[in-house]
Amino acid sequence: MRKVFNFNAGPAMLAEEVLDQAQKEMLDWHGTGMSIMELGHRGAEFKEVTDQAESDLRELMTIPDHYQVLFLPGGATAQFAMVPINLMAANKHADYIDTGIWSKKAIDEAKRYGDVNIAARLVVEDELVSIPSQDTWSLNPHASYVHFTPNETIDGVEFHKLPETNGVPLVADMSSNILSRPINVSDYGIIYAGAQKNIGQAGITVIIIRDDLVRDPLPGMPTLYSYPLHVAQKSFYNTPPVYAWYIAGLTFAWMKRQGGVKHFAEVNQRKSEKLYRFIDEHKEFYINSIHPSCRSRMNVPFNIVNKNLIDSFLNEAAESGLTNLRGHRLSGGIRASMYNAMPEIGVDALINFMREFAKKNG
């Protein structure tokens, strides 16, 4: 076992089995005498890797046949532009739900290509942040799509109920909670997710797109920002990030061996429940200001009532093998990110540390 539990928000902890396998295969992938990084991306060997990755992801998420799966570089940030460039060609109006820092980045990018209506924003009631109930949203029935961020990685806000859009395609930036619980892919028009949180290493982005949304982008845009091009070329228009794709594939295979998304959903529920319960039971010392109806199971931001203790909390946690707990530079405080690769014993260790720290400093 490794020496630390890494609570970083992304790039994030990877499963030890995945890293072990990558290490074993590093110098000689499947008897070729070469690393997977050195094989031609158009060769039969690499095709084996990408075909398997796609078929494992399709199985894990039960992706219907009328959805295409793309593996592209550029991160989720490239999708902030690709979505409006590809979906705003016919109608330059889109609805966005603003639930935090990542939503805002997506909104700012979309505004370059068309009219953006912010249909809903986070509200604060009794000092608790929450997602406003859907009957207060101002959705445009003629929007070309509705974009939302199912899990706000920095703010620690997660949707536990699917937005209802009355047939308008729903686009989800699922970067930080894809594969963390079963979803019904047919509820979405497009799902996209950068890999470095719940899938693998930075450098590759998964895009799941319904066939009817693969249509001509706005004119004059960069060639690489076209969904139809990448669908036609099966993500091989130019040289793909081969190693990131390979690591994603190893992670999908590992997830299947562990029992698939259902298994991880159960563990993720338990991990987050026990951490929130502990924080709530120690309100005189720790605070979390997200309403229980929309608390993230993946990223738990919290604070210490006495803010002067934060630095010693972070230093002592690191000395105890609990690393990267510092909150995002924009929000401060503490944040525990616990994606699929974070084992339950890592969260138990964090809670034990928090209990001791509060006892000593309370």
Ligand SMILES: *Cc1c(COP(=O)(O)O)cnc(C)c1O
């Ligand atoms: C991390 C993250 C991003 C940004 O991903 P990049 O790969 O850095 O482009 C976007 N959205 C969400 C929800 C994220 O968690």
